[in-house]
Amino acid sequence: MHEPSVGALTVNRTPAVDDAADVALAQSGDGHAFERLYRGHVARVHSLARRMAGPDEADELTQDTFVRVWEKLGTFRGEAAFGTWLHRLAVNLILSRRSRMGRDRQRFDDADGALDLRPTAPARPELAIDFETAIARLPEGAKHVFVLHDVEGYRHDEIAGQMGIAVGTSKAQLHRARMLLRGHLEPKAKERGRR
Amino acid sequence: MAITVPVLLLAAAAWPQQTDTTVAVPRGARLELDAHAGTIRVATWERNELRVRAEHGSRDQVTVEVRGSVVKVDASRRYGIPSFVEYDLTVPRGMAMELGGVETEITVEGPVGDITASSVEGGISIRGATGTVSANSVEGDIVIQGGTGTIHVTGVDGEIRVSDAKGEVTVETVDSDITLENVDGTSVDAGTVDGTVIYRGTIHDGGRYRFTSHDGDVLLEVPETINATVTVATFEGSFEADPAFKVQLTQARPGKRFSFVLGNGSARVELESFDGGIRLIRR
Amino acid sequence: MTPDQWTARLSEYLDGELDGAERQALDAHLDKCADCRDTLAELKRVTLRATALSDREPAADLWPGIAARIGLPAATAARVSRLAPRRWSFTLPQLAAAALLLAAVGAGGFWALQQSLTPTPVARTQPETAPPEGLARLASRRDEVDDVYDRAVADLERVLAENRSRLDTATVRVLEESLRTIDRALARARTALAQDPSDSYLNAHLAETMRRKLDLLRRAAALATASS
Numbered sequence: 001m002h003e004p005s006v007g008a009l010t011v012n013r014t015p016a017v018d019d020a021a022d023v024a025l026a027q028s029g030d031g032h033a034f035e036r037l038y039r040g041h042v043a044r045v046h047s048l049a050r051r052m053a054g055p056d057e058a059d060e061l062t063q064d065t066f067v068r069v070w071e072k073l074g075t076f077r078g079e080a081a082f083g084t085w086l087h088r089l090a091v092n093l094i095l096s097r098r099s100r101m102g103r104d105r106q107r108f109d110d111a112d113g114a115l116d117l118r119p120t121a122p123a124r125p126e127l128a129i130d131f132e133t134a135i136a137r138l139p140e141g142a143k144h145v146f147v148l149h150d151v152e153g154y155r156h157d158e159i160a161g162q163m164g165i166a167v168g169t170s171k172a173q174l175h176r177a178r179m180l181l182r183g184h185l186e187p188k189a190k191e192r193g194r195r
Numbered sequence: 196m197a198i199t200v201p202v203l204l205l206a207a208a209a210w211p212q213q214t215d216t217t218v219a220v221p222r223g224a225r226l227e228l229d230a231h232a233g234t235i236r237v238a239t240w241e242r243n244e245l246r247v248r249a250e251h252g253s254r255d256q257v258t259v260e261v262r263g264s265v266v267k268v269d270a271s272r273r274y275g276i277p278s279f280v281e282y283d284l285t286v287p288r289g290m291a292m293e294l295g296g297v298e299t300e301i302t303v304e305g306p307v308g309d310i311t312a313s314s315v316e317g318g319i320s321i322r323g324a325t326g327t328v329s330a331n332s333v334e335g336d337i338v339i340q341g342g343t344g345t346i347h348v349t350g351v352d353g354e355i356r357v358s359d360a361k362g363e364v365t366v367e368t369v370d371s372d373i374t375l376e377n378v379d380g381t382s383v384d385a386g387t388v389d390g391t392v393i394y395r396g397t398i399h400d401g402g403r404y405r406f407t408s409h410d411g412d413v414l415l416e417v418p419e420t421i422n423a424t425v426t427v428a429t430f431e432g433s434f435e436a437d438p439a440f441k442v443q444l445t446q447a448r449p450g451k452r453f454s455f456v457l458g459n460g461s462a463r464v465e466l467e468s469f470d471g472g473i474r475l476i477r478r
Numbered sequence: 479m480t481p482d483q484w485t486a487r488l489s490e491y492l493d494g495e496l497d498g499a500e501r502q503a504l505d506a507h508l509d510k511c512a513d514c515r516d517t518l519a520e521l522k523r524v525t526l527r528a529t530a531l532s533d534r535e536p537a538a539d540l541w542p543g544i545a546a547r548i549g550l551p552a553a554t555a556a557r558v559s560r561l562a563p564r565r566w567s568f569t570l571p572q573l574a575a576a577a578l579l580l581a582a583v584g585a586g587g588f589w590a591l592q593q594s595l596t597p598t599p600v601a602r603t604q605p606e607t608a609p610p611e612g613l614a615r616l617a618s619r620r621d622e623v624d625d626v627y628d629r630a631v632a633d634l635e636r637v638l639a640e641n642r643s644r645l646d647t648a649t650v651r652v653l654e655e656s657l658r659t660i661d662r663a664l665a666r667a668r669t670a671l672a673q674d675p676s677d678s679y680l681n682a683h684l685a686e687t688m689r690r691k692l693d694l695l696r697r698a699a700a701l702a703t704a705s706s
Contacts, residue, residue, distance in 0.1 A: 027254060029272075031550035038541055043533040050534075060647035063540050063547070067646075070548045071232055074252025074278040097648060131527055150528035156495075175489035182520040185527055298646070315649055315701060333701070334652050351694065352652045369656040369694060388690065389659045409663040409687065428679035430670045452679040469667065469683060 019082040027073050034073075038066055041083060045090045051135055051147045052094045061097065065090040091148065095162060098140070134184035138177050145170050146177035214257040217246040221264055226284070226292035228268040230299045233280040234317075239288045239305030246285040252278040291326060300335070309344070318353060327362075372411070387411060391471070395478065398423050400461040407467040415466060416476040422458030425475070428467040436475035484511065488518050492525065543643050627688055634695035641702035653698045660691045 019040065025033035042062060049061040069086055076085055135143060135151075144163065148154045149170075156174075160167040220243055228235060233251075247268055249257040255277045260267045268284070270277040279298075286292070291308040294301050300317040303310060309326035312319045318335035321328055327344040330337050336353040339346055343361045350368035357364055358376040366373050366385040373385045378396035385392050386407040393414045394406055398421040406413045419439040427434050430451055436442040442455050466473045484507050490496050491504050508514055642650050667684040674680060 031545065034548075034550070035541060035545070038544065042540065043535040046536045046540075047531075047533040059536055059538065059540060060651075062536060063543050064647055066540075066544045067547050070544075072252065072278045074254035074272065077253075132531065146528070150525050151531055171490060171495070172486075175486065178489055178521045178524045179485075179517075181524045182517075185520075185523055316646065333649060333697070351656045351697075367690070367693075369690065370652075370659050386686075388656075388663050388687070407686075409667075409683075410659075428683070430667075430680060430683075451674075451677055467679070467683065469663065469670075 020078070023073075023076065023078070023082050026070075027076070034070060037069075037082070037086075041086055042066075044083070044087065048087070048090055048147070048152065049094055051132070051151065052091075052144055053098065054136060057097075061090075061094055064097075065093050068093055087152070091152075091154075091162060095144070098144070131181070131184055134181050135177075138180060141165075141169075142173045142177035142180065145173040146181070149174050150178070212251055212253050212255075214247065214249040214251070216257075216259045217244050218259055218261055218266065219243060220245045220261070220266055220287055220290070224261070224264045224266050224290065226266045226268065226286060226290055226294075228282065228284070228292070228294050230270065230280055230282060230294075230296040231277055232296065232298035233282065234300045235282045235284070235294050235296065235302070237284045237286060237292070237294070237301075237303040237305070237307065239290070239307060240285050241288060243287050245287065245290075248283040249280055251280040254278070255280065289325065398462050398464060400459075402462045404462065405465040405467075407465070408471050409469045410471060411468065412471040413466050413468045413473045414476060415464070415474070416478045419477050420458065422461040423464045424454060424456050424460040424462070425464045425466065426452065426454045427473055428452040428465070429471075429473060430469045432468045432471045432473060434466075434473045434475075437477040439477040440475055442475070481511075481513070484514055485517060488514065488521055492518065492521055546643050547646075627692065630692060631695060634692070634699045637699040638695065638702055641699070645702050649701070653694070653701075656694060657691070657698075660687060660694060663687050664691065 019037060022033040022036050026037060045065055046058055046062045049065070050058040053061055065086075069089055072089065076082065135146065138146065141163075145159055148159045148162075149156065156167050156170045159165075160170045163170070165173075222243065226245065245259070245266055247257065247259050249270070251257060251270060255270050255272045257268070257270045257280065260269075268282070270280045272278075286307065288306050289308045291310065292303075293311045294303070295311075295313040296317060297315045298317060299314045301312045301314055301319045301321075303312065303321045303324065305323050306325045307321075308324070309328075310321060310324050311329040311331075312321060313331040314335055315332065316334045317332065318337065319330045319332050320338045320340075321330060321342075322338075322340040324339075324342045325344060328339055328342055328346045328348075330339060330347070331349045332353055333351045334353055335350075337348050337350050337355045339348060339357045339360065341359045345363045346357055346360055346365070348355055348357065348364075348366045348368075350366075350371060352370045353368075354371050354374075355366055355368055356374045356376070357366060357378060358374075359378075360375075361379045363380050363382040364375065364378055364385070365383075366375070368387045368390065370389050371387065372390040373387055373392045375383065375385060375392075375394045375396055378394065379399075380396075381399045381402035382404070383394065383396070383402075384405045385394065386405070388409045389411060390408060391411040391414065392406045392408050393416070394404070395416040398404060398417050400422050404423075406415065419437070419441075428451060440457060442457075444453060444455060466475075484504065487496065487500065487504055491501065496504060508518065645653075664684070664687050667680060667687055671677070671680045671684055
């Protein structure tokens with residue numbers, strides 16, 4: 001997980017699970033072992049799918065990801081943690097579906113109109129939307145980069161390669177997402193002005 | 196304490212295994228390859244041999260079997276469906292083949308014989324086939340180029356493009372466009388439901404041509420010197436012809452179906468669109 | 479640099495991606511600019527909030543669908559083979575009958591109808607008119623076709639519904655969208671025909687669109703059940 005260079009906070013997002021034994025069993029065709037792997041990782045995959053593509057597509061993308069994981073199990077050789085490898089497959093699949101769905105629906109909206117551009121927290125907290133909803137409303141390019149970089153911990157060169165964009169574009173999209181999201185953090189006690 | 200993840204790119208994991216087999220192929224043999232997922236590339240050479248190069252997972256086995264006049268290439272594993280396999284085949288010129296898959300991209304280049312290619316999600320590209328071409332995909336784009344035999348294409352959602360073809364052409368799709376470019380057949384039938392049909396080709400004397408859509412436009416781009424009886428049918432669409440064709444209609448606003456004759460009326464041409472624009476454009 | 483240009487570098491600064499000279503310049507600027515300090519603090523909060531997001535499982539259990547698609551738990555069964563429809567012969571008595579009738583009045587029949595309706599000497603231009611006898615024949619066959627067709631469609635739709643979990647979800651979506659496209663076309667053709675039942679183009683167009691729907695359903699059903 002990439003850490004912001006200012007300040008240090010370690011957050012453990014997924015419990016460390018010893019997948020190696022189950023992976024070996026699943027590679028031999030053990031369906032129960034694969035199910036255990038599924039149970040251990042579905043929350044993370046589904047959340048990724050939800051944040052990248054929205055709640056309507058998340059179930060389908062999650063299913064398709066695990067089917068693909070099963071299909072490609074033979075190519076996994078343990079050079080990375082299974083969860084990391086699975087996660088990369090999920091990202092690949094979600095991004096490849098994005099280009100197809102984008103073509104169908106002709107939704108290339110990169111307009112900022114969907115999200116309030118106010119830089120400060122809304123004056124009336126009861127109108128505030130929660131952080132996850134705000135992410136969902138980001139323009140697509142910025143949303144994908146933000147989720148992959150800040151939520152999932154990938155680096156810009158990895159993201160750029162996978163999304164077919166320049167590293168500079170990835171950085172710009174990240175910055176844009178962060179700037180748009182500033183106003184949608186849940187209200188905190190006075191922290192402003194301190195560094 | 197900061198934790199850093201090992202540096203790993205998002206590209207697909209390294210393929211651990213390669214198969215490379217070459218077998219002698221009896222004259223007139225047919226290739227059968229069914230790939231569940233992955234890619235199939237086929238090229239030709241002058242030898243009477245078939246070479247299969249495949250990259251696949253270590254749990255999968257790729258086999259090449261010659262049984263009588265059929266060469267069967269297959270990937271299998273003991274449990275479940277095989278993982279992605281990338282096939283690179285080189286086949287004798289003129290070889291017939293049946294290639295299929297679900298999540299499979301199929302690319303064939305060179306003078307193969309009769310070919311049937313089917314995919315569900317993947318695109319199909321066949322260039323230079325000399326035999327009958329039958330291509331079928333649900334989601335993928337289909338491109339057929341060159342060829343002297345009959346071409347039969349069925350799609351659902353992917354774009355279809357046929358060019359430089361000399362034989363009979365039949366194309367049917369649902370939700371996409373059909374473009375026929377430099378097609379020289381004597382029988383062409385292309386239809387879609389929600390897409391545009393464009394034909395830029397020859398209208399042979401005595402030939403039969405039919406281009407239909409429900410919601411989309413039908414465009415015929417041909418020289419004004421063709422000899423054809425043209426029937427136009429539409430419900431709510433429109434019809435327009437380049438003045439060079441000298442189309443004369445007896446009614447000021449033609450009804451739903453009407454015909455006119457160009458030259459000696461030899462070929463039969465049908466242009467139909469329920470709702471789109473039908474255009475006769477001079478090439 | 480303008481204020482916007484400073485702001486634009488803040489994310490890179492936060493992520494440690496500025497080189498020595500740029501970093502020093504921004505450091506110096508931050509000492510003087512309270513707005514930038516505020517923005518930087520907000521950006522940092524955004525990134526921290528991102529790392530603290532928790533993962534949630536889906537509301538529905540997706541495992542059964544996954545297991546079905548990968549052919550579990552029949553571990554000793556033969557390799558699951560999802561072949562393209564061309565290898566799968568899917569016949570229903572109604573389907574065969576409907577296809578035959580549709581072919582007679584549909585696309586193939588259009589040519590035949592054309593020939594029986596077009597007077598032989600072709601004048602310079604003439605609109606098509608249909609002699610009544612041809613259409614009476616057409617109308618009575620149409621009821622027959624409708625019946626058989628409806629049953630065939632219902633059967634295929636049932637097969638598809640029972641087996642769709644075996645298909646990739648993107649494929650299901652594409653097939654369903656295409657079916658909807660055809661259904662829309664059918665609805666409009668029927669409406670048009672209701673206004674003008676004697677129009678031979680509309681009759682033929684409707685028949686052909688029905689045939690397309692049947693074809694698509696048959697392909698979809700064959701795909702979905704191809705593992706048998």
